[in-house]
Amino acid sequence: MTDKRHFQSPELGAINVAPRKVRPMHADEHWGSQPWYEAPREDPEVPEVYTYTDAMSYDPGGEVAFHSSATAKTWRLQVYRDGLEPEMVHEVDALDGVFAPTPPDAYRNGCNWPVTHRWRLPSDLRSGFYRVISSCERANGGRFVQHHFFVVRPLERTRRAKILMILPTGTWTAYNDFGGANHYFGVEGPGRDEPSPVLSLERPWTRGMVWLPAGAPRICADPAPEMGDAPRYPMKEWAFANGFGQYYAAAGWAQYDRHFVLWAEKEGYALDMITQTDLHYLPELLDGYPCVTIIGHDEYWTWEMREAIERYVESGGRLARFGANFLWQIRLEEDGKRQVCHKFKAIHKDPIAGTGRTHLMTSAWEDRNVRWPGASTVGVNGAHGLYASWGGFAPNGQKGFTVYRPEHWAFAGTGLHYADIFGDKQHLCLRGRRTRLHFPQRPSVSRSRRRAARNHRDIGHGTCRPRRGRAARRGLSLLRAQQRSRGPGGMSYRRNHAGGTCPLQIRIWHDGAHDPWQGRGSDRRDLRMGDGAKARRPVHAADHPKHSRPVHVVDACCAAREEGVIGQATRERQPAPCTTDIAEFEPIARSSTL
Numbered sequence: 124m125t126d127k128r129h130f131q132s133p134e135l136g137a138i139n140v141a142p143r144k145v146r147p148m149h150a151d152e153h154w155g156s157q158p159w160y161e162a163p164r165e166d167p168e169v170p171e172v173y174t175y176t177d178a179m180s181y182d183p184g185g186e187v188a189f190h191s192s193a194t195a196k197t198w199r200l201q202v203y204r205d206g207l208e209p210e211m212v213h214e215v216d217a218l219d220g221v222f223a224p225t226p227p228d229a230y231r232n233g234c235n236w237p238v239t240h241r242w243r244l245p246s247d248l249r250s251g252f253y254r255v256i257s258s259c260e261r262a263n264g265g266r267f268v269q270h271h272f273f274v275v276r277p278l279e280r281t282r283r284a285k286i287l288m289i290l291p292t293g294t295w296t297a298y299n300d301f302g303g304a305n306h307y308f309g310v311e312g313p314g315r316d317e318p319s320p321v322l323s324l325e326r327p328w329t330r331g332m333v334w335l336p337a338g339a340p341r342i343c344a345d346p347a348p349e350m351g352d353a354p355r356y357p358m359k360e361w362a363f364a365n366g367f368g369q370y371y372a373a374a375g376w377a378q379y380d381r382h383f384v385l386w387a388e389k390e391g392y393a394l395d396m397i398t399q400t401d402l403h404y405l406p407e408l409l410d411g412y413p414c415v416t417i418i419g420h421d422e423y424w425t426w427e428m429r430e431a432i433e434r435y436v437e438s439g440g441r442l443a444r445f446g447a448n449f450l451w452q453i454r455l456e457e458d459g460k461r462q463v464c465h466k467f468k469a470i471h472k473d474p475i476a477g478t479g480r481t482h483l484m485t486s487a488w489e490d491r492n493v494r495w496p497g498a499s500t501v502g503v504n505g506a507h508g509l510y511a512s513w514g515g516f517a518p519n520g521q522k523g524f525t526v527y528r529p530e531h532w533a534f535a536g537t538g539l540h541y542a543d544i545f546g547d548k549q550h551l552c553l554r555g556r557r558t559r560l561h562f563p564q565r566p567s568v569s570r571s572r573r574r575a576a577r578n579h580r581d582i583g584h585g586t587c588r589p590r591r592g593r594a595a596r597r598g599l600s601l602l603r604a605q606q607r608s609r610g611p612g613g614m615s616y617r618r619n620h621a622g623g624t625c626p627l628q629i630r631i632w633h634d635g636a637h638d639p640w641q642g643r644g645s646d647r648r649d650l651r652m653g654d655g656a657k658a659r660r661p662v663h664a665a666d667h668p669k670h671s672r673p674v675h676v677v678d679a680c681c682a683a684r685e686e687g688v689i690g691q692a693t694r695e696r697q698p699a700p701c702t703t704d705i706a707e708f709e710p711i712a713r714s715s716t717l
Contacts, residue, residue: 130209133201133256134334137265139366141169154363158308160300161329161368163192163225170195171267172220174257175234175327179292179459180274180398183281184246187273190325191239193220195259195267200240204251205381207388212253213242220259229302230309233325233460250277250395252290252376252384254333270333272376276408277395284393287412290380291446292398293423293453296322296462298374301329306423306464307370320465320472320485331362331371335378342372343547348518356513379419383445399428400459406431414441421446423453423464426483429500442501449497449504452485523547 163173172193181187189200198220202213223236255271274290277283297306304311304319311317331339340357348355358372372378387394394416397408403425409415415435421444436442454463465473469486476484481492488497488504497504523546526539539545 130203130211132209133203133258134268134336138258138268140261140263140265142263154359154369159363159369160230160303160305160309161327162302163194165194165222165224167194167222170220170259170261171269172198172257172259173236173269173327174200174239174255174271175236175325176255176271176273177238177325178273179324180276180401181244182276183244183248183278185244187242187244188238189240189242189255190234190236191218191221191257192223192225192234192236193239193257193259194222195220198257198259201256201258202242202253203256204249205254205376205384206251207385212245212248215240225302227303227310229323229326230300230304231311231319231321231323233323234302234327235325244275247281248275249283250275250281250397252381252396269327270330271327272333274396274398274401276397276401276405279411282395282411284395285413286387286392286394286443287409287415288380288384288394288396289402289415289417290376290396290398291374291417291419291421291423292400293425293428293462294374294420295328295332295376296324297423297451297453297464298368298370299326299329299332300368300370301327305370306466318466320463320468322462324460324462328375329368329371331367331377332375333377335367335371339367339378340372341378343513343522350519352518354518374420374422383418399424400455402428402431403455404459406434409435409440412440414443416443416445418445420448422448423451423462424449425453425455426495429495433500444501446501449501450487452483452488452493452495454483454485521547 164171170193172191172195174189174191177188177190191198196219197217200213200215200218201211203209203211218240221237221239223234225234226232251274253273253275255273256268257271258266258268260266277287299305299322300307300309303309304317305322306320307318308316309318311319340361342358359369361367362369362371384394395412397405401408406427409431415432432442451464451466455461456463463473464485466486469484469490470476470492473484473486475481476492482494484490484492486493488495521544523544526534526541526543526545528534529540529543537545
């Protein structure tokens with residue numbers, strides 16, 4: 124292994140700069156009328172290389188197979204463990220370039236490129252996120268650089284952390300448009316302008332999901348526009364100008380999870396990692412960890428993933444979720460190499476609709492055919508109330524959270540006062556002291572208590588409990604509101620009108636939308652600039668000479684579960700069984716570019 128003290132970022136220098144070419148621009152030609160997806164150029168005059176691996180995660184000691192296609196004569200492969208102190212673990216120079224065409228349906232059925240390299244992982248390799256960099260030289264003195272990744276799972280002999288981090292790879296896959304489509308748009312259908320309900324994992328990741336340069340725009344409008352200004356989408360504009368995927372800001376390691384990992388490692392918290400695919404097929408990986416955390420945009424889950432998390436919490440584990448927009452059920456097929464989500468068309472297109480497996484239909488969790496609202500697992504979800512300060516949807520909406528009880532332990536040492544807003548721009552830190560989170564051993568829960576809890580779950584944001592009387596640690600704390608009474612697995616309960624119990628739940632709305640149980644959400648505007656017809660076309664990785672620099676802060680974006688702790692919340696009873704077809708949400712969803 125290479126000494127990590129001598130690590131040099133492979134992203135340094137001028138990368139992905141295509142030969143300069145002058146072309147006409149038409150008045151109706153812009154990113155709004157020409158959605159793009161990433162695809163190889165496949166031009167031998169412009170050397171490039173793309174790589175993906177045969178799996179998303181591996182055990183230490185496992186073998187990684189690298190599948191590649193290159194128009195370069197030779198190329199370089201590098202693998203490093205990403206984090207606060209990146210560590211190069213594998214390098215191979217002068218691999219022979221082997222070209223293989225990209226199938227037109229690569230997004231659905233995979234690229235089917237040949238194996239160009241194999242590497243046996245060291246048996247003691249640490250769990251974590253490993254970036255795969257494929258690069259080649261170009262005649263103009265620059266380089267072409269492409270990023271992929273894999274995760275090393277923890278084994279009992281390699282486990283180093285008390286916190287297990289689950290990467291939301293179901294959502295990453297949903298936004299990955301490499302080869303022609305994702306779950307939002309693409310070249311499916313007779314007009315070649317529809318998203319694909321089936322996505323392959325045997326393909327590269329679109330540019331921006333694994334690596335981003337410092338300063339790449341986030342998804343919210345910043346600065347906020349003045350009244351009457353045209354809507355701005357800085358991340359779309361930046362992606363269009365610099366050759367990145369148009370959904371890079373919506374999901375991925377580079378935009379969300381990495382920021383948290385850098386912050387946690389800086390503060391002394393070790394993290395082991397798995398993917399959602401591991402959660403689906405290997406739920407026993409949760410055993411032995413007092414706390415599990417998931418970060419960022421975790422919109423897509425399978426039924427099996429939710430069952431695994433609920434079993435874990437009911438048996439005494441704790442879930443700290445710093446995520447949002449828990450919305451769609453997916454299915455994994457072919458040992459996790461294919462992801463299925465029909466979304467709004469599931470009732471008509473999903474082959475299991477109308478069968479004995481209708482509850483696994485790939486629609487929203489609130490769909491009357493699925494009948495498992497996301498709020499019963501995570502406390503908040505994404506059915507309405509989204510898009511805070513995002514372009515034209517809620518351009519002047521409040522992006523942060525309002526403090527109503529500054530004396531609460533979660534705000535100790537932050538300097539926040541009554542009516543302050545945090546989470547939009549500020550980065551919180553404790554003043555003058557540092558505290559540690561305490562993760563007690565998972566208590567045993569009797570079978571009767573687990574059975575009683577099944578119908579009254581509330582695995583809310585931040586169920587990791589700090590020591591009594593200690594302040595929340597620096598930065599983004601693992602929030603858990605004080606509870607009126609303690610239930611099994613760290614759940615909070617209150618008496619309902621019938622004398623039974625149901626969990627306390629707080630729902631957070633980011634744009635002032637109405638409660639979805641009461642009616643439709645807020646009106647959303649979508650300004651189309653010009654009359655150009657929409658057309659799906661591939662784009663190739665363009666130029667951005669900057670290199671990535673570690674980001675040592677994490678944006679506060681979480682919610683406490685106690686009424687009155689954080690604003691923009693409403694107290695609600697457990698929702699009644701769904702009687703609404705998800706098709707009723709379709710007009711609103713279609714107005715969204717997400």
